[in-house]
Amino acid sequence: MGEEKKFPIIEIFGPVLEGEGEMVGTQTMFIRTGGCNSRCVWCDTLYAVLPSLVKKNGTMMDTSEILVKLVELSPICRTVTISGGNPCIHELGNLVHTLKECGYTVLVETQGDPYRAWLTDCDIVTLSPKPPSSGEKTNLKALDQCVNSIEDECLSMKIVVFDNVDYEYAMMIRERYRSAGITSWFLQPGTTRAIDLDVFNEPQQSAIDQYRSIILDRTKEVIEMVIADPRAADFRVMPQLHALIFGDVRGV
Ligand code: SF4
Numbered sequence: 032m033g034e035e036k037k038f039p040i041i042e043i044f045g046p047v048l049e050g051e052g053e054m055v056g057t058q059t060m061f062i063r064t065g066g067c068n069s070r071c072v073w074c075d076t077l078y079a080v081l082p083s084l085v086k087k088n089g090t091m092m093d094t095s096e097i098l099v100k101l102v103e104l105s106p107i108c109r110t111v112t113i114s115g116g117n118p119c120i121h122e123l124g125n126l127v128h129t130l131k132e133c134g135y136t137v138l139v140e141t142q143g144d145p146y147r148a149w150l151t152d153c154d155i156v157t158l159s160p161k162p163p164s165s166g167e168k169t170n171l172k173a174l175d176q177c178v179n180s181i182e183d184e185c186l187s188m189k190i191v192v193f194d195n196v197d198y199e200y201a202m203m204i205r206e207r208y209r210s211a212g213i214t215s216w217f218l219q220p221g222t223t224r225a226i227d228l229d230v231f232n233e234p235q236q237s238a239i240d241q242y243r244s245i246i247l248d249r250t251k252e253v254i255e256m257v258i259a260d261p262r263a264a265d266f267r268v269m270p271q272l273h274a275l276i277f278g279d280v281r282g283v
């Protein structure tokens with residue numbers, strides 16, 4: 032393992048249950064990188080996005096230090112999820128290569144902008160282009176490059192849906208890649224941040240109950256849309272499992 036640049040790592044934790052996408056419900060270790068080139072209005076990981084918070088919360092780590100931490104936390108779990116922020120703002124080729132050499136199954140979640148060649152070495156790449164409610168504009172060129180470069184069987188597309196406009200955006204993305212052969216398509220009912228709910232003065236259990244009920248109501252709405260729409264026949268509807276079980280907390 033040669034000398035390499037260090038990356039801002041916000042947190043490494045686990046094993047936890049993967050709460051989203053293709054591997055939902057399986058045990059995984061979690062690496063959260065710091066920094067993101069987007070600023071989604073409903074971002075639930077601002078502590079890993081805003082430069083001042085990344086500076087405050089992050090630790091600069093290289094591949095060896097990350098591996099030591101993973102093994103220290105669990106000598107057994109050999110699945111790792113890399114998320115952010117946006118992991119694709121970093122050159123993580125050496126990290127992914129080393130994790131694979133050590134026997135890890137590597138999952139990554141990114142909006143797919145910018146494209147990085149190391150994505151093709153990951154076992155599952157969840158591309159999560161951000162819908163209009165995020166306030167962000169999708170870089171379709173970068174997304175095309177991801178879809179064209181990553182093997183279909185390693186690729187999942189996940190789109191967050193807060194409203195009808197987001198839903199139509201998801202259908203547009205589905206249509207754009209209809210001939211691409213991606214087998215996994217997810218619609219994820221948007222999860223409102225606890226900070227945006229007026230629940231801080233309530234007892235903790237009541238806050239979590241409200242949070243769950245919002246997620247479940249939104250999930251029901253998205254299921255109803257999908258069932259009534261032949262364009263959405265390929266989509267699986269899945270709320271964030273960890274948010275539903277634990278609420279809006281870190282490290283779960
Ligand atoms: S892309 Fe993800 S991490 Fe970045 S601002 Fe949007 S929700 Fe937050």
